[in-house]
Each structure stands twice: as C-alpha cells, then as structure tokens.
Amino acid sequence: xxxxxxxxxxxxPLSVLAILILINLIKGADYFSVTLINGALYGNIPNILFxxxxxxxxxxxxxxxxxxxxxxxxxxxxxxxxxxxxxxRVLLGSASITWxxxxxxxxxxxxxGIVIGAFNGSLVAMFNVQPMVATLILFxxxxxxxxxxxxxxxxxxANDLTSQIGSVIPGVPIQTPIILTxxxxxxxxxxxxxxxxxxxxxxxxINPRAARLNGIDxxxxxxxxxxxxxxxxxxxxxxxxxxxxxxxxVNLLKFCEMDAILAVAIGGNPLGGGRFSVSGSIIGAxxxxxxxxxLLRLEVDPETIKAFKAVFILVLMVVSSPVVRAYAAKGVAxxxxxxxxxxxxxxxxxxxxxx
Amino acid sequence: MRTQNVLEMxxxxxxxxxxxxxxxxxxxxxxxxVHALMGENGAGKSTLIKVMTGVYEKDSGQIAxxxxxxxxxxxxxxxAFGVGTVYQEITLCPNLTVAENMFIGRGRYAFVNWKRMxxxxxxxxxxxxxxxxxxxxxxxxxxAIQQMIAIARAIDMDCKILILDEPTSSLDEDEVRKxxxxxxxxxxxxxxxxxxxxxxxxxxxxxxxITVLRNxxxxxxxxxxxxxQFELVSKMMGKALxxxxxxxxxxxxxxxxxxxxxxxxxxxxxxxxxxxxxxxRKGEVNGFTGLLxxxxxxxxxxxxxxxxxxxxxxxxxxxxANIGEPIHAMRxxxxxxxxxxxxxxxxxxxxxxxxxxxxxxxxxxxxxxxxRKQAEAFADEYIRSLNIKTASSATPIKSxxxxxxxxxxxxxxxxxxxxxLILDEPTxxxxVGTKVEIQKLVLKLxxxxxxxxxxxxxxxxxxxTCSRLIVMxxxxxxxxxxxxxxxxxxVMRVIAGGS
Numbered sequence: 001x002x003x004x005x006x007x008x009x010x011x012x013p014l015s016v017l018a019i020l021i022l023i024n025l026i027k028g029a030d031y032f033s034v035t036l037i038n039g040a041l042y043g044n045i046p047n048i049l050f051x052x053x054x055x056x057x058x059x060x061x062x063x064x065x066x067x068x069x070x071x072x073x074x075x076x077x078x079x080x081x082x083x084x085x086x087x088x089r090v091l092l093g094s095a096s097i098t099w100x101x102x103x104x105x106x107x108x109x110x111x112x113g114i115v116i117g118a119f120n121g122s123l124v125a126m127f128n129v130q131p132m133v134a135t136l137i138l139f140x141x142x143x144x145x146x147x148x149x150x151x152x153x154x155x156x157x158a159n160d161l162t163s164q165i166g167s168v169i170p171g172v173p174i175q176t177p178i179i180l181t182x183x184x185x186x187x188x189x190x191x192x193x194x195x196x197x198x199x200x201x202x203x204x205x206i207n208p209r210a211a212r213l214n215g216i217d218x219x220x221x222x223x224x225x226x227x228x229x230x231x232x233x234x235x236x237x238x239x240x241x242x243x244x245x246x247x248x249x250v251n252l253l254k255f256c257e258m259d260a261i262l263a264v265a266i267g268g269n270p271l272g273g274g275r276f277s278v279s280g281s282i283i284g285a286x287x288x289x290x291x292x293x294x295l296l297r298l299e300v301d302p303e304t305i306k307a308f309k310a311v312f313i314l315v316l317m318v319v320s321s322p323v324v325r326a327y328a329a330k331g332v333a334x335x336x337x338x339x340x341x342x343x344x345x346x347x348x349x350x351x352x353x354x355x
Numbered sequence: 356m357r358t359q360n361v362l363e364m365x366x367x368x369x370x371x372x373x374x375x376x377x378x379x380x381x382x383x384x385x386x387x388x389v390h391a392l393m394g395e396n397g398a399g400k401s402t403l404i405k406v407m408t409g410v411y412e413k414d415s416g417q418i419a420x421x422x423x424x425x426x427x428x429x430x431x432x433x434x435a436f437g438v439g440t441v442y443q444e445i446t447l448c449p450n451l452t453v454a455e456n457m458f459i460g461r462g463r464y465a466f467v468n469w470k471r472m473x474x475x476x477x478x479x480x481x482x483x484x485x486x487x488x489x490x491x492x493x494x495x496x497x498x499a500i501q502q503m504i505a506i507a508r509a510i511d512m513d514c515k516i517l518i519l520d521e522p523t524s525s526l527d528e529d530e531v532r533k534x535x536x537x538x539x540x541x542x543x544x545x546x547x548x549x550x551x552x553x554x555x556x557x558x559x560x561x562x563x564x565i566t567v568l569r570n571x572x573x574x575x576x577x578x579x580x581x582x583x584q585f586e587l588v589s590k591m592m593g594k595a596l597x598x599x600x601x602x603x604x605x606x607x608x609x610x611x612x613x614x615x616x617x618x619x620x621x622x623x624x625x626x627x628x629x630x631x632x633x634x635x636r637k638g639e640v641n642g643f644t645g646l647l648x649x650x651x652x653x654x655x656x657x658x659x660x661x662x663x664x665x666x667x668x669x670x671x672x673x674x675x676a677n678i679g680e681p682i683h684a685m686r687x688x689x690x691x692x693x694x695x696x697x698x699x700x701x702x703x704x705x706x707x708x709x710x711x712x713x714x715x716x717x718x719x720x721x722x723x724x725x726x727r728k729q730a731e732a733f734a735d736e737y738i739r740s741l742n743i744k745t746a747s748s749a750t751p752i753k754s755x756x757x758x759x760x761x762x763x764x765x766x767x768x769x770x771x772x773x774x775x776l777i778l779d780e781p782t783x784x785x786x787v788g789t790k791v792e793i794q795k796l797v798l799k800l801x802x803x804x805x806x807x808x809x810x811x812x813x814x815x816x817x818x819x820t821c822s823r824l825i826v827m828x829x830x831x832x833x834x835x836x837x838x839x840x841x842x843x844x845x846v847m848r849v850i851a852g853g854s
Contacts, residue, residue, distance in 0.1 A: 028798050196716060203709075
C-alpha cells in the first residue's frame with residue numbers, strides 16, 4: 001500500500017482495517033500464516049489482495065471521477081462487463097491464443113473502455129448531466145449490450161494462458177491479479193507524479209469557474225478522468241473474466257459499482273468533488289474486502305451478510321462525518337487544555353480517534 | 356420642539372476571533388434626520404449596522420432607543436422596537452405580488468384577508484408616492500421600485516429608525532431621485548434614517564449629519580454642511596490630504612505612433628457589453644469606471660475572454676491575435692484578477708501554495724508539474740514579498756482573511772510576470788493598509804513596464820492610480836478622461852451623464 005497521505009484522511013480507514021485484522025487475530029492466531037502451494041503463496045492476506053484486485057482498480061478511477069465532476073459513475077461494473085466481453089470475443093475469434101493475441105485483445109478492450117468513458121464523460125462534461133444520471137443509461141443497458149456481444153452465450157475461456165492470468169503463472173510465487181494490481185497502482189502513481197492531473201482535477205472539482213479563468217478547461221479535464229476510469233474498468237473486467245474463466249454477462253462484477261463508491265468514501269474523499277487521495281481509496285477497497293471476509297470467517301450467514309455489512313458501514317460513516325469530527329476535535333482540545341493546565345507536560349499530537 | 360435622539364449607541368465594541376471589528380464606537384440618530392454612515396470597506400459600517408439591527412450582539416456598550424436602554428438579542432427584537440432595515444440586495448420574493456411582499460410573514464394568522472391586504476398596500480403605496488399596483492408581480496417592477504417597496508414594508512412595521520444599506524448602488528440617477536424624495540417624505544414624518552453609501556455626492560445631497568468610521572473606530576460626527584468633501588475623504592482614508600497625494604502616478608512617456616501592448620476594436624461579449632474599442636500602452640495604468648452594472652467588469656472580462664466573446668478584433672503589440680478562451684489570453688501575457696474573489700478567484704479547498712502557482716503551472720503545461728520544492732519556493736517568495744499572513748504555504752486558502760486571499764491571487768498573477776494585468780476591484784473588502792499596498796504595487800508594476808487596467812468602485816482610488824479613465828454607462832463607453840479632467844467632479848459628472 002502506498003504511504004503518501006493527506007493529513008488524517010487515511011487515518012480512519014487504516015484504523016478500521018487494524019480493528020478488522022485484530023478481530024480476525026482473536027478469532028484465530030494463524031491469520032497471517034501463508035502457505036506455499038505449487039510454488040505460489042496462499043493464505044488470508046494473499047487471498048484478500050487477490051480478491052480485492054478489481055475493486056481497487058475501479059476505486060482508483062472512481063476517485064478521479066469523483067474529484068473532477070463531484071459525482072460518481074454507477075456504470076463501472078457494467079462497463080467492465082462490456083469491455084471484457086469484447087476482450088473475450090476478440091480472443092476467441094483469433095486463430096490461436098498466444099500472449100500476443102491476449103495483449104492485442106486486452107488493448108482493444110481498453111479502447112472500448114475509453115470509448116465508454118468518453119461517452120459518460122461527454123454527457124457529464126458537455127451536457128452537464130448529473131454523473132449518476134448520465135451513467136444510469138449505461139448501467140441500465142450495459143449488460144444487455146455485453147450479452148449481445150457475447151452472442152447470447154456465456155463464452156468459456158478454456159486455455160492455460162488466460163487461466164494463468166486469473167490465477168498463477170508457473171514459477172511466479174504471487175498470484176497474477178495481485179501483480180497486475182500492483183503494476184496498475186504504480187502506473188497511476190507515476191502518472192499523477194508526472195502530470196498536473198491532481199491539481200487540475202481538484203481545481204475543476206472545487207471551482208470550475210476559477211479553474212477556467214486560470215486556463216484549465218473543465219470539460220477536457222472531466223472527460224479525461226472519465227476516460228481514465230474507462231481504462232480502469234477495462235483492466236478490472238480483464239482480471240475478473242480471467243479469474244472466472246468464462247464471461248457471464250449477467251453476474252460478472254455484479255454490485256461492484258457500489259463497493260467502488262464506498263471505497264472512495266471510506267478513503268476520506270469528499271464525494272462532492274475536489275481534493276482526493278488515491279491511497280485512501282485503495283485502503284478503502286481493501287477494507288471492504290477484509291470486511292467481507294471477516295464476516296464470512298465469523299460464520300455470519302451468507303444470506304444476512306449484507307445487513308451486517310450495512311450496519312458496519314453506517315457506523316463508519318457516522319464516525320467519519322464532519323459533525324462527529326468537529327465534536328471530537330472540540331473534545332480533544334478541551335482535554336488538551338486540561339492536560340496543559342494541570343501538568344506542564346508536552347502536548348501530544350491531536351488525534352481524531354479519541355471520540 | 357427640540358430634536359430628540361431616537362437612537363443612541365455609546366461605546367460599542369464588537370470582536371470576532373482575531374479581528375476587532377468595532378472599538379468604542381458611538382452613533383446617535385435624531386428623529387427626522389438623514390444620517391450618513393461613512394467609512395471605507397472594512398471600516399466597520401456593516402458590523403455597526405448589524406449590531407443596530409440585532410443580527411450581532413454587541414460585546415459591550417449601550418444602546419438606547421428614545422432614551423430607554425435596550426439589549427437586542429435577535430433581529431426580531433430590533434424590529435419590535437421599530438428598527439427597519441433595507442439591504443443592498445433586495446430580499447423580497449420576485450414571484451409574489453407587491454402586496455404579498457409587503458405583508459408576507461407578518462400576520463399572526465394562517466389565513467389572510469386578501470382584499471384588506473390589497474387595500475392597505477394600495478393606501479401605503481399611495482401615501483408614499485410609490486408608482487406600483489398591489490396586484491403587480493414584484494419582478495415586473497424596476498429595481499428602484501422594488502427598493503421602495505422594501506422600504507414601504509419596513510415603514511409599515513411602524514418603524515422609527517430606518518436603515519438603508521447602500522440602497523442606491525444599483526439604481527440609475529432618475530431612480531435615485533425618486534428614492535430621495537421618498538426619504539425626504541419619511542424624514543418629514545419624523546423617521547430617523549441611517550444612510551450608507553459609497554457615493555459621496557449623494558451623501559451631500561440628502562444627509563444632515565455624517566458619522567465617519569475607520570478601522571472599526573469612531574472618527575467623528577459632523578454636520579454635513581460643515582464638512583467639505585475632501586476633508587470627509589481624508590477622514591475616511593485616515594491621511595492628511597497631501598499624504599494621499601504623495602503616491603505619485605507614473606506617466607508613461609507618450610510617443611505618438613507607439614504601438615499599444617493591447618488593442619481591441621469592436622469587442623463585444625455574450626455578457627452584453629456593446630462593441631467597444633480599447634487600447635493600452637506599455638507601462639500605462641488605465642481604468643474602467645462607472646456605476647455598478649455599467650458594464651465596466653463585463654468589458655475587462657471580454658478582453659480576457661472570461662465571458663464568451665461575440666465579436667471584435669484584437670492586436671497584441673500590433674499583431675493580430677485571437678483570444679477565445681482565458682488560456683489564450685494567459686499565453687499572450689495577460690493576467691486577470693476577477694471581481695468575484697470567492698466565485699472566480701480562489702480555489703477554496705486548495706492550499707495557498709497551489710493557489711499561488713496555479714496560473715504559472717497551467718502555462719508551464721500539463722506534463723510538466725513543478726517539483727514540490729520549486730512550488731514551495733515560488734509560493735514562499737510571494738508570501739514573503741506581499742506579506743501574506745498564513746500559517747504555512749500548505750494552509751487551505753479558505754482559512755485566510757479576505758485581504759490575504761486577495762494578495763495570494765495577486766501573487767498568482769505576479770508569478771506569471773504578465774505584460775498586461777487586469778485588476779477588477781482588487782481592493783474591495785480589504786483593509787485600508789492592504790489597499791494602499793496594492794495601489795503602490797500597481798504603480799510600481801507600471802514603472803517596470805507592465806500595463807495595468809484597474810477597476811475600483813472608489814473613484815478616488817482610481818484617480819490616484821490611473822492616468823486614463825474610461826467611463827461607462829449602460830454598457831457603453833461614454834467618455835475617456837486624461838490629464839486635467841481627472842478630478843472627482845468631472846468623473847462623477849461623466850458617470851452621471853451630465854454634459
């Protein structure tokens with residue numbers, strides 16, 4: 001996980017993550033144990049990293065879109081389904097499946113993702129449609145489109161190479177989706193470092209009028225972030241379909257859009273746009289995955305797991321809300337004042353968590 | 356009968372975290388007088404008014420109405436004691452009728468006798484000579500009439516004290532005359548009127564007495580007839596007049612045939628400015644002046660393409676150029692400090708550093724971000740040289756005071772080393788010290804060869820900085836003043852439309 005943080009923004013998801021891991025440790029001390037099976041590492045931690053791959057990638061794109069447009073894309077799961085259906089179609093249509101054809105098919109699916117992003121983005125940026133409404137269009141129609149691309153079937157990827165991408169490449173001790181996610185995070189980090197995307201997107205998200213008067217084109221920046229999200233959905237779709245081994249246009253990455261938005265929120269990013277922390281969202285995504293697995297481990301009935309999850313998230317959102325934060329800050333200040341008054345002790349760092 | 360004080364305020368103090376807004380301020384209002392409350396922006400006028408109307412509670416001091424000590428806890432309290440207020444922005448509902456606007460929210464009953472309400476409204480409008488029908492929709496009335504209806508509403512609440520906060524700023528001359536005759540009518544009925552305005556000649560036209568505030572302190576109370584206009588200005592400024600005059604204008608050597616840095620012909624924009632011609636020489640400071648809504652801001656926005664440009668040709672140093680978007684203007688060396696600092700200027704949640712480097716960073720390019728160290732160096736340089744008061748360069752700009760925010764935006768443009776800088780109301784809502792600093796800075800820039808267009812609603816400030824004034828009225832240029840014509844009298848006359 002990346003370490004670059006904005007103040008306290010990632011403190012909350014990190015401490016939540018810590019609490020969840022603690023619960024797991026109490027349940028069984030072997031939580032961190034890792035075993036080597038057929039030359040690859042398995043265990044709770046690798047499984048979490050493996051399971052959260054798509055969500056992490058989607059959350060990164062969702063963070064950018066949230067920052068620039070102050071809204072969320074609810075069609076990411078559907079977009080991933082469409083681009084991966086194109087991937088499967090191109091791949092199965094080629095004469096033989098090699099690393100080259102996989103790469104070509106993947107790049108074409110990325111292109112599809114960019115086109116989808118441009119479609120959503122232009123509705124948002126040029127026609128000023130509310131992001132959630134704009135992406136509702138594809139959310140509604142997308143799985144049918146994927147179904148048509150699939151040729152009304154759910155095609156199966158029965159070959160070694162794609163299943164290696166979805167699981168393990170012989171000789172590599174880490175599961176491939178984990179590596180792909182890490183590479184993707186690195187690429188995003190480099191891109192953010194090498195460009196002004198952060199500054200531009202934050203400026204556009206906070207005050208588009210002022211951004212324009214300073215030479216930034218809000219339309220272009222919003223469009224750009226949606227196209228980047230398009231790439232994210234293509235990569236997520238690629239990983240999901242290679243994991244599954246078949247393209248099920250009805251169930252692939254179902255409900256993941258809400259988890260992606262949740263990851264952004266848990267990461268401390270204001271959903272109204274502006275400043276953002278990609279690392280926060282990444283931690284948020286892993287937190288959701290850990291939460292899911294913890295509930296399973298605590299033997300919560302799979303049918304009721306969603307209700308438990310909702311309660312947990314409710315508590316988390318209330319604790320991190322500005323109201324509680326302001327209250328906590330006041331409490332901390334009073335505590336410090338009393339401490340300073342009684343003992344001339346050196347004051348500790350103010351922590352939000354004491355509420 | 357001896358004139359009696361309807362309102363007496365003594366030793367009023369009011370502080371906000373970190374700011375002393377009012378310190379030991381006194382104010383007395385007699386029945387049947389118009390009393391002007393004067394001071395520059397930030398002098399404490401609006402704070403004093405808010406104490407008068409119960410919006411703010413005073414920290415200390417006494418308020419007495421007709422000799423009885425009173426402590427307002429809320430605006431409703433103040434209203435109950437007969438204090439009526441009409442604010443600069445009209446706070447009525449445009450989609451309701453005149454009568455509804457006059458009585459809404461005042462009845463104790465859920466049901467309204469519409470017929471009686473209309474009759475009462477008609478009587479009141481008639482007695483005040485306001486030319487409006489009770490059944491007319493408010494939005495169909497002119498601004499002046501709306502303003503008068505707001506006053507009628509206040510009057511009808513049986514008020515003894517009427518506070519008019521910049522009532523004339525959006526009115527034309529004819530409308531101002533109508534408003535003044537209404538004020539005289541109220542005066543004769545014994546209402547005490549507190550009048551706040553920026554227009555000096557209006558003060559002298561209607562006021563009996565003047566109270567001057569400066570930096571939250573009481574400077575004095577004067578009979579209007581005994582206080583010459585220039586003395587009033589110097590009391591507001593807090594400087595002897597020759598001190599004011601000491602800031603010297605830089606007169607660029609006028610060489611005939613010199614190509615202007617910027618030249619526009621027939622420029623117009625979607626914001627509704629009529630096509631106008633404009634040019635500025637190297638090292639010149641000129642200004643657009645006119646009443647609010649005269650089109651002065653819209654004109655400079657057209658130059659910078661802040662509003663959509665609908666026509667006109669532009670030449671930069673004699674060469675034809677195309678400015679369709681702000682970024683084009685920036686690339687041509689033009690900087691623009693907007694009038695609306697909050698809406699157009701600052702990026703509130705971003706740090707002071709990001710706000711300062713923004714324009715230069717954009718010019719530098721999307722693919723070439725400054726390193727953290729470099730950005731910090733840029734920001735620190737200007738935080739120091741402009742004396743921007745901020746905890747650090749990483750502090751969000753929204754937590755700075757207005758003056759310091761404005762300096763940061765100024766720093767943003769200075770950092771780009773513009774050849775032509777447009778400053779729209781750079782000194783509005785800013786403390787007097789900063790104001791003078793900014794004026795000096797403008798003149799220093801001009802000496803260094805930067806061309807500056809300066810807009811201020813305070814004519815006196817423009818006279819001190821500009822060597823050429825372009826006067827606007829009704830979205831057209833109506834005059835251009837230089838040299839000996841640059842006096843307040845002449846400017847006012849041209850603005851007002853006298854020959």
